[in-house]
Amino acid sequence: MVAAIITLLVALGVWFSFFLIKDLIKHKANLGPEKTLTAFIVGLITDFLDTLGIGSFATTTLGFKITKFLKNDELLPGTLNVGHTIPVIIEAIIFTTVVKVEALTLVSMVIAAMVGSWVGARTVSKLPEKMIQKVMGIALALTAILMALKQLSVLDMLGQGNEAMGLSGIPLMIGIVGNFILGALMTAGIGLYAPCMALVYMLGLNPLVAFPIMMTSCSALMPVASYEFVKFSRYSKKGAIGLTIGGILGVAIAVTFVTSLDLTLLTWLIIAVVLYTSVSMLRSGFKPAVAPEVQSYQKGA
Template structure:
């Protein structure tokens, strides 16, 4: 089953890569590549994808750095974020799915739920009050973080070390990941909520990595292909972030694979607290007025 999942992901990514590289080479030959430095944007890609592999997420820090150093145009930023992150995230998924043991049924069910949620749930989620979702997610993540801290301090019973789910827990996980996949269409990241979900259901914290990376890996190529075909992205920045980002992924993945579970739990706690704080920060910002 895992072979079929990885084969499908590999074929989808290969199709994206062919379209991406062909578009880049045509622009290079015609002298249409953007001006910002390949090395400067590559450095951004290395740093943000390094931390993405640890579960921090790459979109927010990449946006901040690209804007801070004026390395790309705001108009092409959404496309650049998606195109540049696609291959690094797929590499993350391949690494963690192959090296971290996860029950095949649990993995496939949760990956499928996230993908279907992103496709079918987008229309429903788009009508929801984003502010209320941000507040609810911020509170929920903070509660999970507090519980995890108490467990680490031996005040509460510790979380589980299971590698798979069954029965009602699997059903709950599938429904939750479907919702998380749908919420991605509002720009709410899947990583930290997925970590919290996995931990709350008694799975090992390491299991969150193949699940969350795989969920995003199946969603991104299709969206990125559209940006490339429409030319709505920064070619040079996307290529630089991709190349150096993959290097950052390999280095960070080695750290995650070799970290003892106790330390990994603290890493997960930090990620969840950070994401919760970002949710509260977004909640406090005034809502953007639609034209």
């Protein structure tokens, strides 16, 4: 099972890398106004943190907001997915060494997440900037709440006493539908780790199987979702380059040099700032758009 999963992830990584590089070469004369170095630094830090279990979507959004990396929030969901795809696949390949979950449960939930991400990406890639800001604002708030619940060990409590290593019947159907929804939501910026963990715990699965399900689901769905964002050119090309290269280095550093760190204070700080960023994006999303003629007048004034 482990060999099959790693083979699948490698195949998805190679396929997506080829497609992404082809698109970057096609647009090499106009990769955008952003600074690749900024995205590289953000990717290095956020995928370092992702490898340690904090997550990368909320922290990357935070990093982009602090540095004012993106001029248009329409490109944010696509840049998050495209830029973190390869680093997350590498994470999964490194850490997925022992899979305790039954094959039917793992495969069906992973496929559900992949299909959900495909549907979600096709929807999110067509949303206007104001709607993206609203969706991302809500996504960040939910992410912060789930991070706080994990810090308070509430999610872990859900799994206490669970012994099942696989699902069947109605619980399996619920798991498939649930992961489909989580796969779709991830394309809008809601990280899959914490909600997927809560889902498998509530379905009665042993906490040991949570990691292979959520890690494999995440790494398998991201190339599928990112394909749609690349196809419709709804991502920052320099952002994707910087996040990918910096993210790979961040994963390597976390795996090589870090054995154990007390991340409690850092995580709570990130939760607080993510909530602030959520409020900021919601305010921007609900703020009435300025008419083009008013913008022209303001620029000329």
